[in-house]
Amino acid sequence: MVTAIVGANWGDEGKGKITDMLAETSDIIIRFQGGANAGHTIINNYGKFALHTLPSGVFYDHTTSIIGNGVALDIPKLFREIRDIEEKGVPTPKILVSDRAQMVMPYHVLFDGYEEERLAGKSFGSTKSGIAPFYSDKYAKIGFQVSELFDDEASLKDKIGRVITQKNVLLEHLYGKPLLTVDEVYATLMEYKEMVEPYVCDVSAFLYEAIKEGKNILLEGQLGSMKDPDHGIYPMVTSSSTLAAYGAIGAGIPPYEIRKIVTVVKAYSSAVGAGEFVSEIFGDEADELRRRGGDGGEFGATTGRPRRMGWFDCVATRYGCRIQGTTDVAFTVLDVLGYLDEIPVCVGYEIDGTVTKDFPVTTKLKHAKPVYKVLPGWKCDIRGITKYEDLPENCRNYIEFIQQEIGFPITMVSNGPGRHEIIYRNAE
Numbered sequence: 001m002v003t004a005i006v007g008a009n010w011g012d013e014g015k016g017k018i019t020d021m022l023a024e025t026s027d028i029i030i031r032f033q034g035g036a037n038a039g040h041t042i043i044n045n046y047g048k049f050a051l052h053t054l055p056s057g058v059f060y061d062h063t064t065s066i067i068g069n070g071v072a073l074d075i076p077k078l079f080r081e082i083r084d085i086e087e088k089g090v091p092t093p094k095i096l097v098s099d100r101a102q103m104v105m106p107y108h109v110l111f112d113g114y115e116e117e118r119l120a121g122k123s124f125g126s127t128k129s130g131i132a133p134f135y136s137d138k139y140a141k142i143g144f145q146v147s148e149l150f151d152d153e154a155s156l157k158d159k160i161g162r163v164i165t166q167k168n169v170l171l172e173h174l175y176g177k178p179l180l181t182v183d184e185v186y187a188t189l190m191e192y193k194e195m196v197e198p199y200v201c202d203v204s205a206f207l208y209e210a211i212k213e214g215k216n217i218l219l220e221g222q223l224g225s226m227k228d229p230d231h232g233i234y235p236m237v238t239s240s241s242t243l244a245a246y247g248a249i250g251a252g253i254p255p256y257e258i259r260k261i262v263t264v265v266k267a268y269s270s271a272v273g274a275g276e277f278v279s280e281i282f283g284d285e286a287d288e289l290r291r292r293g294g295d296g297g298e299f300g301a302t303t304g305r306p307r308r309m310g311w312f313d314c315v316a317t318r319y320g321c322r323i324q325g326t327t328d329v330a331f332t333v334l335d336v337l338g339y340l341d342e343i344p345v346c347v348g349y350e351i352d353g354t355v356t357k358d359f360p361v362t363t364k365l366k367h368a369k370p371v372y373k374v375l376p377g378w379k380c381d382i383r384g385i386t387k388y389e390d391l392p393e394n395c396r397n398y399i400e401f402i403q404q405e406i407g408f409p410i411t412m413v414s415n416g417p418g419r420h421e422i423i424y425r426n427a428e
């Protein structure tokens with residue numbers, strides 16, 4: 001059976017923890033989109049890890065971890081990550097890389113930085129990992145697929161020549177930066193070839209057989225619904241689809257095989273980068289939530305940037321869950337809210353004098369003001385609780401109120417960052 005694990009919000013909902021947890025009973029875990037621009041933090045018996053490219057299933061020796069064709073593959077970063085986990089005592093993971101995945105080139109990273117510099121104050125808040133230039137090239141059909149590393153030298157050099165002619169015009173005239181040469185790009189690709197060769201695989205054929213054999217497969221999403229280029233807060237989005245539906249494409253499996261869609265929803269809001277964020281909070285209130293949030297504070301796993309903080313947003317989450325096709329909600333980081341006397345929850349948006357519960361397009365979102373309902377806090381530490389009935393009443397009320405507002409069943413409640421800190425519940 002195939003299960004997708006995706007985010008309903010802006011990312012950092014705790015998908016890594018949920019994937020690591022579900023991987024215990026899975027055979028294959030696949031990254032299907034995005035690149036090394038965001039990270040998952042995972043805490044397990046080997047220690048604490050920030051994964052950027054590797055799927056969050058690499059900590060078990062019974063799993064196969066796959067980089068799907070939809071990923072922006074930064075080969076040196078992938079290998080650094082493999083080395084890092086091995087150095088911390090994790091057994092060498094079984095990894096497969098799709099022969100159809102495309103590679104982030106060093107110039108994509110440079111272009112990302114140059115463009116942010118050019119846009120200055122109007123930038124997108126990119127992590128400068130080369131993701132937007134990478135996906136632009138992929139769809140402009142001037143990207144490099146892993147399979148092309150195995151092409152003959154003349155054909156590959158010919159293509160590099162055509163691609164860099166275009167790049168060099170921009171480098172010279174728009175950015176005023178050093179130019180690229182065919183030999184330098186070719187040498188880089190040959191280094192990548194040596195690194196990736198042992199892992200290259202026809203992933204969709206591998207998964208076709210795995211599905212036939214009844215294997216348990218997880219699709220691990222990066223970021224969340226709000227960052228989807230079609231359905232999110234365009235243009236402050238990422239460059240590949242963050243939706244479960246894209247899992248079929250970015251892994252190479254039939255869409256109808258995705259039977260379960262676990263949408264991870266955080267008990268409060270956080271976001272990185274620029275963009276609309278209606279329930280955002282500021283000042284001391286935000287600082288305190290940021291300091292107490294996640295595991296060791298809400299700071300980017302890749303960049304270390306402080307995350308923007310906000311109260312739970314029912315409007316965005318209901319939409320985020322709907323657009324994912326949610327079958328189950330995993331409600332995470334609830335333990336963090338134990339310090340609050342009262343917890344505001346955004347239940348509507350006021351736009352030009354009218355209150356709506358429907359998530360609007362970005363042009364309208366800009367004018368939205370949050371409408372809050374304030375719920376009582378539970379004022380205690382809920383870590384260590386394993387049964388839903390044992391949670392304090394106000395805590396259960398918070399969960400049930402949110403379930404009612406978002407309209408999707410909360411079947412898992414995460415009350416700590418550890419692998420087994422989870423409470424299963426019957427959402428009826």
Ligand code: GDP
Nearest residue numbers: 012013014015016040041294333414415416417
């Ligand atoms: P992802 O990108 O969706 O995987 O999320 P991140 O890893 O960026 O952020 C989630 C953070 O919250 C990580 O530091 C996790 O260790 C932490 N986390 C996940 N679930 C829980 C939870 O239930 N309670 C607490 N306190 N932290 C959690």
